[in-house]
Amino acid sequence: MAEVIRMPRLSDTMEEGNIVGWQKKVGDNVAPGDILAEVETDKATMELESFNDGVLLYIGVEQGPVAVEGVIAIIGNAGEDISELLKQVANENGGGSSNGSPEAPAQEVKAEPIKAPSPAPSPKATPAPVAAPISSDGRLKASPLAKKMAEDSGIDLARISGSGESGRIIKRDIDDAIKNGVPSTSNGSASPIALQSNLNEDLYGDKPLSQMRKVIAKRLGQSKFTAPHFYLTIEINMGNAIAARKVINEDAEVRISFNDMVVKASAASLRKHPAINSSWYDDKITYHRDINIGVAVAIDEGLMVPVVRNCDLKSMTMIKSEIKVLAGKARDRKLSPDEMSGNTFTISNLGMFDIEEFTAIINPPDACILAVGSIVEKPIVKDSQIVVGNMMKVTLSCDHRVVDGAKGAAFLQTLKAFLENPVKLLA
Secondary structure (H helix, E strand, C coil): CCEEEECCCCCCCCCEEEEEEECCCCCCEECCCCEEEEEECCCCEEEEECCCCEEEEEECCCCEEEECCCEEEEEECCCCCCHHHHHHHHHHCCCCCECECCCCCHHHCCCCCCCCCCCCCCCCCCCCCECCCECCCCCECECHHHHHHHHHHCCCHHHCCECCHHHCECHHHHHHHHHHCCCCCCCCCCCHHHHHHCCCHHHCCCCCCCHHHHHHHHHHHHHHHHCCEEEEEEEEECHHHHHHHHHHHCCCCCCCCHHHHHHHHHHHHHHHCCCCCEEECCCCEEECCCCCEEECEEECCEEECCEECCHHHCCHHHHHHHHHHHHHHHHCCCCCHHHHCCCCEEEEECHHHCCCCCCCCCCCCECEEEEEEEEEEEEEEECCEEEEEEEEEEEEEEECCCCCHHHHHHHHHHHHHHHHCHHHHHC
């Protein structure tokens, strides 16, 4: 018996999935475990597996967004009549199936034979451009429309060859100049139009929102305008951390980064300050036993936050190895829902981009997020002497519904102590 396949909820925050492409086509046999399609969720691109055995009789949406529980396919027996199911689908969609008429089952639709493309008509011959003529009064010959277009586009008419009568510059010549640029001048400088013609036009204009960008906008908008944020910044002397990292990485198979040290120090600090390792849930505050730190990873579509679990129980080399694997999956959009959920605290590090200080928006349901800047050499006073220090600023964004200023400050003091004396992380 034919069964309707609906868009599953592939993550806890998913409201719709975007079908990227189908691995099966109508008429293909399908077995449990076969991959039907690739679906982009708010967090990753995931493979949609079949739990049914039979033949793919109908595809509801070839590509594009589908709401959770929306109809995406029908699987049944070969030759099975699914007209009644298609009518139900049409009713759910407000009339009209997205894959043909409800009276015509998908497996009966015959593909039209592919026709060879007709030869392109021969282009009309256009007069060969000649140098723009100069009138007796010293002005270039150009139509009024061409002059207006050239003025609006910043084009020098003296550098355009006209294709009109007696070399007159006409609209077609300006169109060509806008599209292809105009010849460079003798000093080698290029016109604005010529420079623009080298731009990658795919980078500009209106772009549809990806599922990820939609969710980033929604969740961070809710966080920023629902959770009352306040910010605490502290400066940390990373001199000892630099020396410790150098020793740890000598002849090491896994070389740790400063970010790994920050993750470990944060985990150790959270264990001492459980109020920071908490979440607001409208009617309650949850103080988490486990310390699961989300590490923000920048990708082309936005930001993904894979989660390293039980960070306080792991060494820095273990944390490094895990972050490396998770970051690779994030960039390939292959993270599983489990690898992106369960965070109790988040770290966002822009130090590698030479950003000295910034504030981050809290990543729900966390109560806090730590923004980490770069390590900067600057003069400091030590033992009444001015010396060069390697200073790093970190800013803790706190949800004031959960965390008060004194608690956030105490957490930062502990974090500072761990990073300025990293041997404590080994205790």
